[in-house]
Amino acid sequence: MSIVLGQNQYGKAENRVVRIYRDRDRHEIRDLNVSTALRGDFSDAHLVGDQARVLPTDTQKQTVYAYAKEVGVGEIEDFALALGRHFVNDTEPVEGARIEVEEYSWRRIEVDGREHDHSWVRTGQETRTTVLTIDGKGGAESVVSGLKDLVLLKSTGSEFHGFLVDDYTTLTPTRDRIMATSLLARWRYVGTDVAWADTYTRIRQILLEKFATVHSLALQQSLYEMGKAALEACSEVAEIRFSAPNKHHFLYDLSPFGLENPHEVFNVGDRPYGLIEATVLRDDAPPAGRAWDTIPGFC
16 A cells, blocks of 8 residues: 545635726725635645745735736636636646635715715625636636525525425424525536626526525425526526525414414524535536536535
8 A cells, every 4th residue: 555645736715805996086896805726746845845846825815916906807707717827827837727706795885865986885795706727738717606695585485395204304394484595606607708797697686586486395496496597598607506505484482472473473593404405507518627626515
């Protein structure tokens, strides 16, 4: 038996970058969290501590901030592509890269009914995401974009009954319940010639509309219909994956106070919770390669 080094990568995680555009009186803001990771033959660094082929993680960090100025921050997918192509094409030992970008949304503050030119307020918990994977010099470029922490709730139009029962089952079937989740959704693009912002906006709206309008017999059914509708509307997307915790709402017993509770007052349980994960894809979707490597939260 011998011990060998397996797959490895290294980089600089969670570089918080805020880019302000000040070329006009009305400023613009882009707020990102950028993580980089490089792949290649870095075995000497692990086996004998030789750093000759290692581009420091600090250099990766400096590149991120320099590119925020030199290249600029438009769509996060384009920013990730610029960084990934630089590291792979311009750094000899680097054979592949993984660039992950999260974007936080800001809305302009209104003063006397008008949007302020240089003041904002953070909006909601939802975060837009993208992960770029480049596998080999001149190799495949895979973009997986999406969103996380999109909190959804419907107060009716959801049922759960007819499930398998055994000796330990105590759950009561229901034909009218609150269904709520904090949605994590990521979708893999077929290529990189994509109108990123338009597609993101379209998919997000489809997910919201289907969540609201599908009369759901299970969260699984809702997720499938959401994914199906997104793929039908967006030919540039090969597959979409969901991770959806079931945010349980329990009808509260008000009988000790002589009060009826016709599905109006609930206790929200934060844990434990059901976790539903699903992939919806085209039957002719091109192979994913390493696109989903190191992206947690999916089956």
